[in-house]
Amino acid sequence: MSRQALSGAARYEFLMQIRRPSLWVGTLFFSPILFTFTRATLDRPCFPTIEGCFHFAPIEAVAYWAIISNLIVSIAVGLLMADRFPRDFRVKMDDALQAIPGTAATRVFAKYLGTVGATIIPIFILYAVGLGVILSRGYGPSVIPLGVAAFLVINVPAMLFVGAFSIACTGFMWTPLFQFLFVGYWLWGTLNPTESIPTLSGTLLSSGGVFAFTGILRARGYHDYVPHPSLALALANIAVILGLGALALVAAWRLQLAREGRQ
Amino acid sequence: MEISIRDLTKTYNGKVLALRGVSLEIGTGMYGLLGPNGAGKTTLMRILAGILRPTGGALMIGGIDATTERGRTAVKRILGYLPQDLGVYPDLSAREFLDYIALLKGLDAKRERQRRVGDLLTLVSLSDVADRKLRTYSGGMKRRVGIAQALLNDPRLLIVDEPTAGLDPEERIRFRNLLTDLGGDRVVLLSTHIVEDIAQTCQRLAVLAAGQVIFHGGLGELVSAANGKVWQVTTNGAKPTGDYTVIATQPLADGFSYRVVGVAPPAADATPAAPNLEDSYVWLMRGQRVGV
Amino acid sequence: MATIFTRLRYELRIIGWLNLLVPVFAVVGFVALVVLVAWDDLHNGVANASVNADNIRYLRRLPEYMLPLAGSIVASALTLADPVCELHLTLPRAYRATAVRRMGVLTLWLAVLGVAIVEVIRLFGFWHLPWVFPQDQLTWAAPTLALVALGASLALLLRNRAASSAILGVVWIGEILFGGFLQQYDATKYTYLFLSSEVPSAGYWLGNRLALMGVAVVLLAMMWALLGRNEALLGNES
Numbered sequence: 001m002s003r004q005a006l007s008g009a010a011r012y013e014f015l016m017q018i019r020r021p022s023l024w025v026g027t028l029f030f031s032p033i034l035f036t037f038t039r040a041t042l043d044r045p046c047f048p049t050i051e052g053c054f055h056f057a058p059i060e061a062v063a064y065w066a067i068i069s070n071l072i073v074s075i076a077v078g079l080l081m082a083d084r085f086p087r088d089f090r091v092k093m094d095d096a097l098q099a100i101p102g103t104a105a106t107r108v109f110a111k112y113l114g115t116v117g118a119t120i121i122p123i124f125i126l127y128a129v130g131l132g133v134i135l136s137r138g139y140g141p142s143v144i145p146l147g148v149a150a151f152l153v154i155n156v157p158a159m160l161f162v163g164a165f166s167i168a169c170t171g172f173m174w175t176p177l178f179q180f181l182f183v184g185y186w187l188w189g190t191l192n193p194t195e196s197i198p199t200l201s202g203t204l205l206s207s208g209g210v211f212a213f214t215g216i217l218r219a220r221g222y223h224d225y226v227p228h229p230s231l232a233l234a235l236a237n238i239a240v241i242l243g244l245g246a247l248a249l250v251a252a253w254r255l256q257l258a259r260e261g262r263q
Numbered sequence: 264m265e266i267s268i269r270d271l272t273k274t275y276n277g278k279v280l281a282l283r284g285v286s287l288e289i290g291t292g293m294y295g296l297l298g299p300n301g302a303g304k305t306t307l308m309r310i311l312a313g314i315l316r317p318t319g320g321a322l323m324i325g326g327i328d329a330t331t332e333r334g335r336t337a338v339k340r341i342l343g344y345l346p347q348d349l350g351v352y353p354d355l356s357a358r359e360f361l362d363y364i365a366l367l368k369g370l371d372a373k374r375e376r377q378r379r380v381g382d383l384l385t386l387v388s389l390s391d392v393a394d395r396k397l398r399t400y401s402g403g404m405k406r407r408v409g410i411a412q413a414l415l416n417d418p419r420l421l422i423v424d425e426p427t428a429g430l431d432p433e434e435r436i437r438f439r440n441l442l443t444d445l446g447g448d449r450v451v452l453l454s455t456h457i458v459e460d461i462a463q464t465c466q467r468l469a470v471l472a473a474g475q476v477i478f479h480g481g482l483g484e485l486v487s488a489a490n491g492k493v494w495q496v497t498t499n500g501a502k503p504t505g506d507y508t509v510i511a512t513q514p515l516a517d518g519f520s521y522r523v524v525g526v527a528p529p530a531a532d533a534t535p536a537a538p539n540l541e542d543s544y545v546w547l548m549r550g551q552r553v554g555v
Numbered sequence: 556m557a558t559i560f561t562r563l564r565y566e567l568r569i570i571g572w573l574n575l576l577v578p579v580f581a582v583v584g585f586v587a588l589v590v591l592v593a594w595d596d597l598h599n600g601v602a603n604a605s606v607n608a609d610n611i612r613y614l615r616r617l618p619e620y621m622l623p624l625a626g627s628i629v630a631s632a633l634t635l636a637d638p639v640c641e642l643h644l645t646l647p648r649a650y651r652a653t654a655v656r657r658m659g660v661l662t663l664w665l666a667v668l669g670v671a672i673v674e675v676i677r678l679f680g681f682w683h684l685p686w687v688f689p690q691d692q693l694t695w696a697a698p699t700l701a702l703v704a705l706g707a708s709l710a711l712l713l714r715n716r717a718a719s720s721a722i723l724g725v726v727w728i729g730e731i732l733f734g735g736f737l738q739q740y741d742a743t744k745y746t747y748l749f750l751s752s753e754v755p756s757a758g759y760w761l762g763n764r765l766a767l768m769g770v771a772v773v774l775l776a777m778m779w780a781l782l783g784r785n786e787a788l789l790g791n792e793s
Contacts, residue, residue: 367646
């Protein structure tokens, strides 16, 4: 896999994804839902999973916005990226691409980098609009750098994680089934509070962002998920989910190689 | 049956002008529609098939006004259509697929439907594999299923869009013969950009370019349009330069023989050649590009 | 009559066993998770009346939570993935009628599963609603119809399965995450999808179920209109 080929293919995938009207229209469609929910809960800061009601400090306001947008938006990100490999097949590019020797790794990693890179852009714009709303509520300009930092430690790792699985799994799995399983996973493994059903929520395998929320941004709430938050745990959580994403991509690459070998 | 098309226009999204005042008269028999990709052939076919509404103009099919909703529905009852990209349900067998389409065409009587499906499977030589799932069929076999479904209601108007694309030579010949047989007592409209298909099947044709009819008439008329414009020249390798379109290049023992289309002979020793349909088509298209 | 049955049989074949299995996977996966948890509780010696009640509460969520999600994703995929669309548009029987009939067959399958789930849970004595058939079937029927109609309409509107699934996912997760908030306002409490599972005794339960059915009817009308846009139907998925 040459660097030049990878960057060229990633650029192509980026342009393919960023020019898709459905990416922008989809984001436009679900943003009012997100804003309605968030605004309502910001006005009445008694969100059931946050301990008690309190007035938000700037860091907490942005951390809260980052985590809410992550919990809702990451699911859209995962689903929006779930048709990249099936699309190659649909537009009859699959055979042509597989016929080029040595392209399995380039295909998988370039598709990942390009698609995630493009999908993050409308999501960041949506997130920035939310920061603007926070700014308009009397918070100082510090919410901008804080907001960017929150996006980087909460949203970006989650999007890299779900993007890797969306790209990898739909190369080999029937898309509607993946979509269903992915939504189910997100509910069970990220949103499900640790009541009676065993869940990934609150473990280092969770991509919900609660470790960064408490460990890095030092915001209050979510202590029922992470009883003893620390910076080390938060960094470990980010490393683990990025590692899992990388593993999924490597698996997809090996499976692509095996598929090419069979042809 | 007669099809009368008058000043037909079609605009997509208010911007893209796909048809610009197309007028044609089409009678019983095979009729060819030739043109490059993007000429508007598929749009015209889809309007004739009742899929798209024209933006303007008049369209009468067998005395039915096909620009109205009621007219389009009436046309669909006498129509057989084979789209360029015929999709099939891969988990149905050919017999089941035809049976399903027959139901959608209104053939409700089970026994009659089954008989018709059986007859058509025989006609397209698929009886032996009729119960195999369509996912196992080759491209050529799927095209044959396509023509069978188009004939289910014994249509008076048969529209086939690029029917031979992707077929091997044997399949292509078989398909052309089948279409010619069908053209005896109905209107068969064959749209293609493969000149040879038209040459072998149609006596009358229209050529479309950029949404306009640039020629309509008999095959002989089109061929004669390039009289005196086709040349054969042999050189020691250098391709003729100048205002010519090279139609064919044939390697010889001591050079190359070129068949070119142009106003004047490309070289002093060039000899005039009798035009065929392909030469004439290229000449016509060349005229479109350079405004000759 | 025989023709109608033959057509329905074909529609079932065209939907395909993979699509039909998605809601089955949902049901089996959900039940397996609850059984696993109950088994784990038993073996860890923590099973008591309260823990068991929790598990039963989870089990009751099955029809109302899982069928709408699975059904809507399949509806979205089915609406866009008809390889015979162009040909069908040239046939005397309207394509939109076939598309709606196909949705009907999918919904019928979801109904079979929904009734079976509720009745099996009832058989084990775990069902919580006092109402009787068919009213208590509105637990799954109302949200399922609403989301199936939403999935099909979004797919037709956006011409993209990924985008429509993304919105469906956001709606579904959002309804779960912000259920408490949605129940506080008149404007939203009537369209809260999971009322039977979360607040079965709510006074506006029937109103909520009827409102969801109303949403489904409006979305079906929208789907009907969108199915009449032949040019859009022939366009490639974006």
